[in-house]
Amino acid sequence: MKILVAIKRVVDPGVRVRPLTDGSGMDITNAKMSMNPFCEIAVEAAIRLKEQQVATEIVVVSIGTQAVQEQLRSALALGADRALHISTDSPLEPLAIAKVLHVLVQQEQPQLVLLGKQSIDGDHNQTGQMLAALCGFPQGTFASRIECKGDEVWVTRELDGGLQTLALRLPAVITTDLRLNQPRYPTMPNIMKARQKPLAVIPLADLGLDLQPRLQTLALEAPKLRQQGVMLSSVAELVDKLRQEAKVL
Amino acid sequence: MRSSNNVSALVLVEQDTSGFSLINLKVMGAIERLRHFVDLEVDLLVVGKDCAAVAGMAARIPGVRQVLLADGESGEHQLPETLAPWLAELSGGYTYFCVGATTFGKNLLPRVAALMDIQPVTDVVAIHSDCEFSRPIYAGSALARVRTGQLTKLLSVRASAFADVTLGESSAAIVPMTPPPAQNMSRFIEQQQVQAERPELASARVVVSGGRGLQAGENFQLLYRLADKLGAAVGASRAAVDAGFAPNDMQVGQTGKVVAPELYIAIGLSGAVQHLAGMRDSRVVVAINKDPDAPIFQAADYGLVADLFDAVPELIALL
Ligand SMILES: Cc1cc2nc3c(=O)[nH]c(=O)nc-3n(C[C@H](O)[C@H](O)[C@H](O)COP(=O)(O)OP(=O)(O)OC[C@H]3O[C@@H](n4cnc5c(N)ncnc54)[C@H](O)[C@@H]3O)c2cc1C
Numbered sequence A: 001m002k003i004l005v006a007i008k009r010v011v012d013p014g015v016r017v018r019p020l021t022d023g024s025g026m027d028i029t030n031a032k033m034s035m036n037p038f039c040e041i042a043v044e045a046a047i048r049l050k051e052q053q054v055a056t057e058i059v060v061v062s063i064g065t066q067a068v069q070e071q072l073r074s075a076l077a078l079g080a081d082r083a084l085h086i087s088t089d090s091p092l093e094p095l096a097i098a099k100v101l102h103v104l105v106q107q108e109q110p111q112l113v114l115l116g117k118q119s120i121d122g123d124h125n126q127t128g129q130m131l132a133a134l135c136g137f138p139q140g141t142f143a144s145r146i147e148c149k150g151d152e153v154w155v156t157r158e159l160d161g162g163l164q165t166l167a168l169r170l171p172a173v174i175t176t177d178l179r180l181n182q183p184r185y186p187t188m189p190n191i192m193k194a195r196q197k198p199l200a201v202i203p204l205a206d207l208g209l210d211l212q213p214r215l216q217t218l219a220l221e222a223p224k225l226r227q228q229g230v231m232l233s234s235v236a237e238l239v240d241k242l243r244q245e246a247k248v249l
Numbered sequence B: 001m002r003s004s005n006n007v008s009a010l011v012l013v014e015q016d017t018s019g020f021s022l023i024n025l026k027v028m029g030a031i032e033r034l035r036h037f038v039d040l041e042v043d044l045l046v047v048g049k050d051c052a053a054v055a056g057m058a059a060r061i062p063g064v065r066q067v068l069l070a071d072g073e074s075g076e077h078q079l080p081e082t083l084a085p086w087l088a089e090l091s092g093g094y095t096y097f098c099v100g101a102t103t104f105g106k107n108l109l110p111r112v113a114a115l116m117d118i119q120p121v122t123d124v125v126a127i128h129s130d131c132e133f134s135r136p137i138y139a140g141s142a143l144a145r146v147r148t149g150q151l152t153k154l155l156s157v158r159a160s161a162f163a164d165v166t167l168g169e170s171s172a173a174i175v176p177m178t179p180p181p182a183q184n185m186s187r188f189i190e191q192q193q194v195q196a197e198r199p200e201l202a203s204a205r206v207v208v209s210g211g212r213g214l215q216a217g218e219n220f221q222l223l224y225r226l227a228d229k230l231g232a233a234v235g236a237s238r239a240a241v242d243a244g245f246a247p248n249d250m251q252v253g254q255t256g257k258v259v260a261p262e263l264y265i266a267i268g269l270s271g272a273v274q275h276l277a278g279m280r281d282s283r284v285v286v287a288i289n290k291d292p293d294a295p296i297f298q299a300a301d302y303g304l305v306a307d308l309f310d311a312v313p314e315l316i317a318l319l
């Protein structure tokens, strides 16, 4: 089976970011960029399915500027077979990303589409669910376990109240949660080999979609700062403060 | 500015093992906030199997026009493939369609939205007008203020940001409707429920959270003992969950649960931004950590540099 994996380039989770003082955007010039951690987990899941000989081909796709090719090359180095770069300089909303991925699903006809559950910059947690809707596929979101069984894929999902297992009819969309796997690191020889793997660049405009933004972002604001706290010297003092000052006990 | 010509909202009532989920009271708190800007007719929707009792509870929410009840086989397990097309059609008749920003709402709302060709506003933490909302991005490092001019506004609401409404006497009419046709794209296999011996994280007045510093799953007993003294819920950092010290539903943070209790006690966790994203709106924060440079102290009202294996038993004894 063929697997399509959608990956996003984001500011590295280790970088502390803040909004620009005029609120027009985030202060991220020169910030270290990485593959969205949830997408790394999605790529790893695809590779494991290929190692189990369940998957035959892994196609990775990223939508964005020229720079996303860096993350596509990383995915190729990890074990993806081929990459698609949908090139655009405009930031797109999850609905627009889902529409683009929908076209690629129609073209590539994968049996399984893997996405991260959430991108750690926009924190939307929407694209996979939207893509499943547009394709008319079942969805297994927040997956912590994936198992292919015949024409179904069994997905265990992390919910607020525990774990749920669903059997999805293929083709299906799955979004990955943190505990699905521990992504591997690429090896030097594989990084070299990845340079030879096919990476196709498709201008977004060629897809002929209307992707006008639906939301208008008015400003990015810094969250309220907490007042500087106090350091205490003993547990007794802590209990006293909580009772007398904070009045929470 | 308040506008009034027939502005309406549909709120999807969430159910949990107890039936009527407490999140619904928070979502209605957000609806009350929206009512500062617009006169709203509010309908509640209960869909599921054997959920008449949930509709009965929902009818006790004040200020509701009617409770729509779609009770039937197809609603069992609330599969998004079955619910979404039906909800997309139903919510087209409303100005707002709202759910809680829980794993239930997050799973369902974007699927409904895509079928309606609408970009939803998710994780709403502030309502500025009938069409302007704030939502956190970058693990809460910024709040994006967004405006939507779409015909139906699809919103998911962060429970931690809104006050509960109080249930009254039963008043709203319960109107039965035909449940959605089953789509049979996916099958429910099983659900491992968590035992609810303690208050639920999302609605607890006090939360005690532990991190990797606890060193082992058994040591979480220490936190449970402290929590029992305080009537608190227990949370965990991702590192503690990944290490198997605590189940996944206890994770607090950017990609776990978001809490805003009166008192949050962080024990043996460092305070990574991803963790702060889940608790930064708590009223009073206490940090106990043996490393004086741990970033959690920056986010705490009261800090104690101590070995948790000394400090926590002492704290339990003093309460
Ligand atoms: C995509 C992504 C999403 C994430 N989502 C989340 C999330 O939702 N929630 C979350 O929590 N994290 C999340 N993380 C992980 C986060 O970045 C941190 O790695 C994690 O929060 C660290 O957990 P910790 O504080 O328990 O562990 P550590 O950072 O290892 O801290 C342990 C602390 O315990 C202290 N300690 C050790 N022994 C003792 C003792 N005996 N007494 C007192 N103190 C002691 C140490 O001084 C240290 O400060 C995410 C990361 C990524 C990349």
Ligand SMILES: Nc1ncnc2c1ncn2[C@@H]1O[C@H](COP(=O)(O)O)[C@@H](O)[C@H]1O
Residues within 6 Å of the ligand: A006, A007, A008, A009, A036, A038, A039, A061, A062, A063, A064, A094, A097, A114, A115, A116, A117, A118, A119, A120, A122, A123, A124, A125, A126, A127, A128
């Ligand atoms: N620009 C993009 N290119 C490729 N995949 C994306 C892009 N944006 C989002 N995705 C995918 O959608 C997932 C969820 O993102 P989001 O809905 O933005 O939180 C990500 O983890 C990716 O798998």
